[in-house]
Amino acid sequence: MNSLKKIGILLGLVVFVVSCQDKSKPNYQYMPNMYEPVGYETYEKVDFLPGQMEAMLPVENSIPRGWMPYQYENTIEGKEMARLMSSPLDSLQKEENLLKGGELYNIYCMICHGPQGKGQGTLVKREKILGVPSYADAARNVTVGTTFHTIQYGLNSMGSYASQMNTEEMWQVSEYVMKLKQDLTK
Ligand code: HEC
Secondary structure, eight states: OOHHHHHHHHHHHHHHHHHTOOTTSOOOOSOHHHHSOSSOOTTOBOTTSGGGBSOOOOOTTOOOTTOOOOOSOSSHHHHHHHHTOOOOSOGGGHHHHHHHHHHHHHHHTHHHHOTTSSSOOHHHHTTSSOOOOOTTOGGGOOOHHHHHHHHHHOBTTBOOOTTTSOHHHHHHHHHHHHHHHHHHTO
16 A cells, blocks of 8 residues: 555544534543533522522521511601611721721722712712712711611612621721711811
8 A cells, every 4th residue: 555545544533534524513421420510500490490490599587697686667756767777897906897887898888988088989970870978967966886787788879788798897997987977078
């Protein structure tokens, strides 16, 4: 056999093998267990489960980890009750809590309320949102409790942040807001 023939046969073989490939179907799997998990995949269709999906709603009255039910309702009376609450966080950890609270504040609140809590955040300066108060606004009598309450439920054009932060984090931010208020009223 001359080498041209050999090359021809080899080329033919390659074409033969490659042409069997069908990109619209999965290829042969040698060890399917390596690819297909025995457990259910997230959001997989499962006929016998409620909703026919792997993902289910939590049982009624279940509480996410790190999140405590909040006792006061989103009413004027609820807010007045909240006004009297003090922070449950350890006062010996004040420094750490303020540090963490400050970080969270800068992420979630500063854009509207401004770095010092004067109500002059970037969105206010650009006139994208109106009516953001200073924490020192005497008429509002902002306390650590009403701040927690406001983060929990939101207030008019301010949304709730209860789904972004856990209970401890909401208190940390509230303590930080109180520190800003103190500095503003110095
Ligand atoms: C989208 C802009 C925006 C963001 C972000 C925002 N706020 Fe507000 N906030 C407002 C506005 C507007 C008001 C005034 C609402 C009203 O009185 O109608 C307000 C009011 C408040 C008040 C006063 C409530 C009272 O009792 O009168 C507090 C305290 C407060 N915000 C804290 C926070 C904290 C803490 C965060 C971050 C977790 C935050 N806000 C994020 C817009 C915002």
